[in-house]
Structure formats: C-alpha cells, structure tokens
Amino acid sequence: MIGHEVTTQTSTRKRFRVQDFARSKAEGRKLTMLTAYDGLTAKIFDEAGVDILLVGDSVADNLLGYENTLPVTLDEMVVAARSVCRATKYAMVVADLPFGSYEASPQAAFDSAARMMKQSGAQAVKIEGGDRIAAHVRLLTQSGIPVVGHLGLTPQSEHMLGGKRVQARDDAAAEQLAQDALALQEAGACAVVLEMVPEHVAARVTEILTIPTIGIGAGTEVDGQVLVWTDMAGMTSWSPRFAKQFGQVGQALSDATHAYIDEVRSGTFPAPEHTFTT
Numbered sequence: 285m286i287g288h289e290v291t292t293q294t295s296t297r298k299r300f301r302v303q304d305f306a307r308s309k310a311e312g313r314k315l316t317m318l319t320a321y322d323g324l325t326a327k328i329f330d331e332a333g334v335d336i337l338l339v340g341d342s343v344a345d346n347l348l349g350y351e352n353t354l355p356v357t358l359d360e361m362v363v364a365a366r367s368v369c370r371a372t373k374y375a376m377v378v379a380d381l382p383f384g385s386y387e388a389s390p391q392a393a394f395d396s397a398a399r400m401m402k403q404s405g406a407q408a409v410k411i412e413g414g415d416r417i418a419a420h421v422r423l424l425t426q427s428g429i430p431v432v433g434h435l436g437l438t439p440q441s442e443h444m445l446g447g448k449r450v451q452a453r454d455d456a457a458a459e460q461l462a463q464d465a466l467a468l469q470e471a472g473a474c475a476v477v478l479e480m481v482p483e484h485v486a487a488r489v490t491e492i493l494t495i496p497t498i499g500i501g502a503g504t505e506v507d508g509q510v511l512v513w514t515d516m517a518g519m520t521s522w523s524p525r526f527a528k529q530f531g532q533v534g535q536a537l538s539d540a541t542h543a544y545i546d547e548v549r550s551g552t553f554p555a556p557e558h559t560f561t562t
C-alpha cells in the first residue's frame with residue numbers, strides 16, 4: 285500500500301529529467317518506460333508513475349495501420365508527440381525520429397530533432413543505430429538535445445536484418461553491439477534501448493556502460509524495461525513472446541462496446557437518469 289501511495293502521490297513528484305537516467309543507474313533503481321501515442325493514454329501512464337513515455341514509431345503498426353514502422357512520417361510523429369506532451373506532467377517524453385528523417389547526416393538528424401522538440405515539446409529524441417550514427421548523436425547532444433540510443437533489433441532496419449529476429453547471438457555480433465553501445469555513450473547518449481538480444485549480452489552491455497540500458501526482450505540484467513503499451517495492457521489477442529499482458533484492456537473495451545450496443549438496441553439506454561425532461 286505504501287508503495288502505491290508513493291507512486292501516485294503527485295504533490296512531491298518531480299518531472300523525470302535527463303540527469304535522472306544516470307542517477308537511477310547509480311542508485312540501482314529500475315527505470316520504467318512505456319510507449320504512448322496520444323494524450324488520453326499518456327495521462328493515465330503519467331499519473332500511474334511511469335518514468336519515461338516513448339512516443340515510439342511503433343505508432344505506425346500499433347495504431348495507424350501500417351505494416352511496419354517504416355512508413356510513419358515526421359509530421360505524424362510530431363502530432364502524436366504533441367498530444368502526449370500536452371497530457372504529461374511528470375514523465376520525460378522521448379520521441380522517436382522516424383525512418384528517413386535522420387540517417388543521412390548529422391545535419392539531417394539535427395533538423396528533424398529540432399523540429400520535433402520545437403513543435404511537440406518532447407524532451408528527448410530516440411534514434412536507431414550505433415557507431416554509424418555516433419556523429420549524429422554528438423551534434424544533437426552538443427546542441428542541447430538529449431538522445432536515447434536504440435541497439436539490437438532496430439525495426440527501422442528490419443529489411444536489412446531479415447525480419448524481427450533476436451540480434452547479437454554470436455560472439456562477434458555481441459562484441460559489435462558492445463562497441464556500438466560505447467560509441468553512443470561516448471557521443472553523449474543518456475540511455476540505450478536494447479531490443480531482442482540474449483540476456484547475457486544485455487547484461488555485459490549494462491555492466492560496461494555508465495548510462496542506463498533499457499531492455500525490451502533483453503532479460504532482467506538491464507537498468508530498466510520498456511514495453512509497447514498495447515502489448516502491456518493486452519489490447520490485442522497477440523503480443524510478442526517477450527511482452528507480458530498486465531491487463532486485458534482490449535477485452536474490457538469489447539465487453540463495454542457489446543453492452544452499449546445491447547442496451548441501445550433493447551431501449552434500456554438512455555435510462556431516465558441520462559435523459560433531460562425540461
């Protein structure tokens with residue numbers, strides 16, 4: 285009960301800021317991150333006490349009906365991030381830069397990140413890749429833009445990776461991942477997401493970095509966890525093996541919709557208390 289009171293008490297809670305990444309790691313406090321794509325859900329996650337809200341490009345395949353993350357545009361990401369930012373008081377809002385908006389050069393990354401920060405109010409951006417985008421990360425962080433890295437399965441490169449599969453399975457790939465993580469840290473990244481890598485690989489990266497690792501499908505030996513909210517809440521009947529459904533929100537919404545349809549059709553809704561007589 286005390287834990288619950290602490291996490292929902294809003295009067296003393298401060299916004300999660302960039303310094304809190306390193307502080308949490310030093311204190312051994314696990315970070316909680318969830319995706320959010322709109323203000324309605326962002327407010328619920330923020331008030332529940334999540335540290336970081338990620339406006340993920342996974343909005344593409346989870347909400348917008350695209351097949352994967354590649355088609356989502358910077359314009360669409362800005363709209364989603366703006367909605368999340370308006371509803372969020374305490375969590376840090378990190379927005380993904382979408383495929384095609386940053387890879388070509390540090391300048392391209394700066395232009396997209398600056399636009400995201402100006403037009404949405406996000407407090408950090410996330411970009412995918414290691415050493416090959418270290419110069420981009422350096423320019424962003426030197427320009428005052430906090431950056432979260434993303435290694436392992438990087439869905440924007442899924443066609444190069446041959447699908448959504450576990451990464452860094454052999455020693456050479458694990459070593460490359462560790463070097464990429466160090467390159468991001470050296471360039472100024474404040475945290476690194478590790479997606480779909482073996483637990484021992486994530487554990488080693490977590491050990492060698494001073495910035496926190498945030499895992500998704502990377503086991504427990506990381507500094508925090510992130511899940512796509514629709515997976516976490518059980519919005520769909522299917523979710524990836526590494527995700528746990530902590531609720532059955534999709535079923536609850538379906539039940540409510542069925543009840544509404546039944547009551548409208550049977551004439552029991554609206555009842556007298558829902559009806560104006562004068």
Ligand code: KIV
Pocket residue numbers: 319338339340341342343380434477479500510512
């Ligand atoms: O877009 C997203 O949801 C992500 C998470 C999988 C980390 O990048």
